[in-house]
Amino acid sequence: xxxxxxxxxxxxxxxxxxxxxxxxxxxxxxxxxxxxxxxxxxxxxxxxxxxxxxxxxxxxxxxxxxxxxxxxxxxxxxxxxxxxxxxxxxxxxxxxxxxxxxxxxxxxxxxxxxxxxxxxxxxxxxxxxxxxxxxxxxxxxxxxxxxxxxxxxxxxxxxxxxxxxx
Numbered sequence: 812x813x814x815x816x817x818x819x820x821x822x823x824x825x826x827x828x829x830x831x832x833x834x835x836x837x838x839x840x841x842x843x844x845x846x847x848x849x850x851x852x853x854x855x856x857x858x859x860x861x862x863x864x865x866x867x868x869x870x871x872x873x874x875x876x877x878x879x880x881x882x883x884x885x886x887x888x889x890x891x892x893x894x895x896x897x898x899x900x901x902x903x904x905x906x907x908x909x910x911x912x913x914x915x916x917x918x919x920x921x922x923x924x925x926x927x928x929x930x931x932x933x934x935x936x937x938x939x940x941x942x943x944x945x946x947x948x949x950x951x952x953x954x955x956x957x958x959x960x961x962x963x964x965x966x967x968x969x970x971x972x973x974x975x976x977x
Contacts, residue, residue, distance in 0.1 A: 816906040816957050816964065818949060822898055826950050827889035829935050832882060848877040904947060906964055911939075913947070924968035932976040937961065 836844050855862075855870045862870075892898055903914040910923040928940040937949040937958070951958065962977045969977075 814907060816961055818904045818906075818953055818957070820902045820904060820947075820949065820953055821900075822893060822948055822950070824886065824890040824893040826936065826948055827892050827898070828882075828886045829933075830938065830946075830948055831885040831889055833933055833938075835881065835885065844877055844881070848874045902947075904949075906961060908964075908968075927969065927973070929973040929975065930965045930969060930977055932962065937977075 835841075851870045851873045855867065855874070859867070897915075900916055905912040905914075910921060911927065913920040913922070922941065926941070928942050931938045931940070935951055937951075937954065939947045939949070941947070949961070954961065965974055965977050
């Protein structure tokens with residue numbers, strides 16, 4: 812592979828949590844995750860004087876479910892995933908003009924650019940989706956000064972609709 816961009820990736824619980832929060836709060840789900848607690852808060856404030864204590868508690872629990880418990884449960888799940896051997900071991904991903912090579916624990920996979928689904932950039936990471944289930948995460952801490960070179964390579968080889976914020 813010529814003109815390579817090589818990244819050594821070890822994911823942390825925080826990386827996995829960030830990815831989970833992104834998926835939980837993107838699109839229609841994200842709108843619901845924002846509107847529901849806001850509507851409950853509005854009802855709680857406006858109707859405080861006419862509500863029974865039971866309704867007040869119910870609305871507070873509803874607000875906490877979206878703003879505290881959901882992120883906390885996602886973090887607990889991410890912490891468990893981060894301990895998984897497949898996630899915790901060092902993975903080397905090498906991008907080049909002809910595609911992507913993934914190396915981990917003595918095994919190697921090679922993908923062409925045509926086999927890649929899409930690439931998204933969110934503030935703390937770049938996400939390369941291979942399909943609807945499989946993705947590779949590139950936290951910005953490991954990208955360093957190669958982040959823009961990776962984005963340029965993706966813009967060159969992926970179609971415009973396969974690049975989000977790249």
